[in-house]
Amino acid sequence: MPGAVAAGPAAAQTFDFLYIEANEGNASGGHAALRFGEQVYHFQHVEPGLIRLYRDDFAAFRFAYADQQNRSLRGHRIEVAAEVYQALQEACKRRLAQQNRELGQLRDLQEDFELSLSLNAAEPAPPLQLRALGYFLDTYRLTPRPALANDRGDSPELVELRGMAAQHYGPEFLAQKRQALWQELQTLSPSDPNEPALRPGQLTFAQHYKNRLLNLAALDVLLAALPPRSDAWLTATDALFRLSAAQRNALSQYRDATRADLIRLLHSQRPDWGYPLLVGMARLHALQQSLTSGHLTVLDRRSADADPYAPAVDLPAALQYSRQLLNTANAQLAALEPLDERGYAAIEHSANALFALLRAETEPDAAALPRFSNTPDKAAVGDWPRVPLPAAVSAAYRAGAAKRLADYRQQLFERYAYHLWQRNCVTEIFQLLNATVAALPEAAADPIQSAEHALGAYLDSAFPNPIPFAAFDRVGQAYRSIASYRLPAYRERQIRARYRTQPDWWVDLQESNSLSSSLYRWHDQDAAFVFFTQDAVWPRPLQGGFNLAAAALETGYGLLSWPWDQGFHILKGLKGGAVSLPELVFFNIRKGSFPQLLPDFKPGAG
Incomplete structure (x- = not known):
């Protein structure tokens, strides 16, 4: 073991190389990951054939793999210098942020191409998902003048917000703003239909279009003083969600601050102000409901998003520690500092996890735990109103959108194309480790020497390293490993527990098969x-x-x-x-x- 005999670095820290045993399902050949404290980074194959980095809390990761997927986890603890540890963590964060941006842009280009197909087409366009509008409506159709039907009665919160807007900006401000948006949508056109690629930070034509459409929809909700739908929020009378006087005071102050923020947002120059306006208006109602009932009420963040490019923001296993998150978040309600957006979002997110778990425990049909969106994102279905573009402009835009999508997709495949042997969860880890230590200020010119100095050895994608269990063995032998451990899978732990109360032979016989097992269904x-x-x-x-x-x-x-x-x-x-x-x-x-x-x-x- 070359790494075992080497002296440990000064001011050392440790990270873990994890091996997740094989099982039927995803990663049936096993899986590998890196653990830094309570955070786990791992690469997964996602459609359409890319390899992508994910980050999970270790408690969530362990529950998903060791419990739900019944896979034992093994780990080697690797000792490195503090600056190496910091560099590896930062490299994982940068890679994660970069891929999130790139795959988000791929999604935007795909949507831009879909919009190009719908222009001046005879057949109906596909439905459009409008973020956060689903808290108020299930469908939305754009009309020249505000025409939202309100059979639920005026919302007192939005009536007050509408009055504050009139006081700040004038009585005709909202109507004039709506008319200006309508005119913009009628005259909107691609700036350069033949542009070969997007510049950094440039929005696609579809993004411009959706932003203005959502801005208009948000104004229509405000002008109609439309209250949220009955399924917009989650609430419970359990003692866990009861609010103290100090917490209610904090929520009251946050409600007032949110109202003031929304007034400023109405005069914002940002192109997508409609989305935060909708979220803020929905939250005003949830906050008021919390204050009125004395129990925490939050917006429903359950997500129906099946977008393969959307970043993973929550595993069902996050419920394992969501109560702790809620207690920590609730503590901020009673703190001296005012509640801010980040603090309230943490409360909203953890409360959603707990509501889902409570429902799963009491309703068998709801036992499959949902995913949650990173921000309130309940969507409504909207139509693509026809943009009156000349035929030549439409054709040029359609050809340009198709080329931009194809070119960008090819760029991503060149960087992230998944391959069973040449580019998988293990090879990406070794590539990230080697590239990071080679870029350190004190690194040697030779990347092999840099890895040997920082990690104890240089490991790459040479066979048999791409095989997860082989890579795990090689890491234990070659890296500066100071300890190893095994976390048994759920079924193994349960069988051991039964050994304490029943004869071993009976447990082995009963649990040997799926027909008589008391554990497995x-x-x-x-x-x-x-x-x-x-x-x-x-x-x-x-x-x-x-x-x-x-x-x-x-x-x-x-x-x-x-x-x-x-x-x-x-x-x-x-x-x-x-x-x-x-x-x-x-x-x-x-x-x-x-x-x-x-x-x-x-x-x-x-």
Whole structure:
């Protein structure tokens, strides 16, 4: 072990190289990650064929992989100098921010191309998702004059906000602002339809269009004094959400500050002021509801976004520590400092997680925990009103949008294209580590020497390093590893607990298969199988044979059910066969999973 005999660096810190064991499902060959304190960075394959960096809290990461996916986690603790540790952390943060920006731009270019297809087209345009408008409406249609139907009664909060706007800017301010926006939408045109690429910070034509449309929709909501929809917020009477006098005072002050911010926002020059205006108006109602009821009420952040380019902002496993987050966030309500946007957003986010968990515990049908948006984002469906562009301009814009999208997508593929062996979760980690230590001020000219000095060794994508378990072994042997550990998977921990109260032979017999197991219940995310083959090595080929037969039966059933399940069981059966074949040669992949498992949480507990 070259790294083991080397002297540790002065003022050392440690990070962990994690290996997540294989299982059926995502990363069926295993997974790798880097852990810095309570933050985990890991690369995943995302559609359409890119490899992307994610960041998760370690408690959430462990729950998702070790509990829900039933994979044991192994770790090597690597000792490095403090400046190396800091540089590695910063490199991960920069890569994450860069990819978020780049994939966000890819999404914008895709939307721009979709808008170009809808211009002057005879067929209906696809529905448009308008952020945050869903707190007030489910659908929105643009009209020359404000025409929102309000059958819910005027909102006192928006009536007051409308009066403050008139007092500050004049009685005709909102109507005139709305008319000006309408005229802008009618005359909006691409600045240069043939522009080959976007300049840094430049908005696409679709972004300009959506911004103005959402600005107009927000003004229509304010002019109609429309109250939020009944499903816009979340509230509960549990003691966990009861507000003290000090907390209610903090929320009252924050409500007043929010109202003042919205008045200033109405005169803002930022192009997308409609979105924060909608969020602020919806929050005014949630804050007022909190003050009136004495229990915390927040906007619903559950997200239906299936955008593959959207950054991961929350894992269902974040619920494991959301109560702690809520307690910490609530402490700010009783602090001497005024509550600000960041503090209130933390309360809103953690309360959403707890509401989801409470609902999952009381409503079995809701046990699948949702994702949450990073900011309030409940969308409404809007139509693409036709932009009256000349035919030549429309054609040029359509061709330019297609080329910009194709060129940018190709650039991303050149930088981030996923490959099973050449570019996966392990090779990206080694590339990031090596590039970071090679860029240090005191680094040697030779990157191999730099890695040896900083980490204890130089590891790259040479075979067998791209295989996660092989990479984990190499890291333990070559890097400056000072400790190793293993965190057992959920099923293993539960079996050990049963050994303490039941005879070992009975537990082994009962839990050896999916038919008699008291822990495992089959679900449609796992292919059909009979035996858990990770428990013993020598019976594995025989057990694997039964599992292979189960996979064949599911495939056969899939041939019959294909007309109504679109091949779902055929694919599951084939996948079950793929993970059963290694069992015939004493190798285990499948371990069963527990996706409906909920974190250990008791409402109101101390």
